[in-house]
Amino acid sequence: MKYQKSKDILQEHIMQRVYLIWFGRYLRSSRLVRVLLIMIIVVLSRFWISFTNIFENLQGISAEPSLISKYFVSASLHTEPIVQVFLGLGLLLALLFLFDIGKIFTRLIGLPFRRD
Numbered sequence: 222m223k224y225q226k227s228k229d230i231l232q233e234h235i236m237q238r239v240y241l242i243w244f245g246r247y248l249r250s251s252r253l254v255r256v257l258l259i260m261i262i263v264v265l266s267r268f269w270i271s272f273t274n275i276f277e278n279l280q281g282i283s284a285e286p287s288l289i290s291k292y293f294v295s296a297s298l299h300t301e302p303i304v305q306v307f308l309g310l311g312l313l314l315a316l317l318f319l320f321d322i323g324k325i326f327t328r329l330i331g332l333p334f335r336r337d
Contacts, residue, residue, distance in 0.1 A: 252318070252321055255314055255317055255318055255321070256318070258310075258314055259311060259314045259315065259318070262307055262310055262311050262314070263311070265307065266304065266307040266311075269301065269303055269304050269307070270300075270304055270307070275296070278292070278296075279292070
């Protein structure tokens with residue numbers, strides 16, 4: 222009887238760890254979590270970044286890609302550190318999202334996806 226209880230407790234502890242590991246792997250590979258993180262970053266950055274001012278300033282720039290890239294580099298370098306953190310996190314999550322889209326696209330067209 223006592224042996225059966227300790228066996229059940231041990232099995233319960235092992236299964237809790239298995240569920241925790243499975244949940245961690247699910248979150249790591251979940252695209253929904255990445256999309257939610259991007260949305261949270263956008264909402265939190267709203268307190269420090271005025272998106273309306275950014276788009277108003279973009280109207281004065283011509284459509285040359287070099288001028289637009291210079292504008293974004295200059296604007297991001299002259300901001301507060303918290304804004305730079307938000308920009309970096311957003312860029313990282315966007316790159317991860319694009320990487321996932323690339324994996325899905327290569328699977329759809331039947332090409333093997335290589336990680337080099």
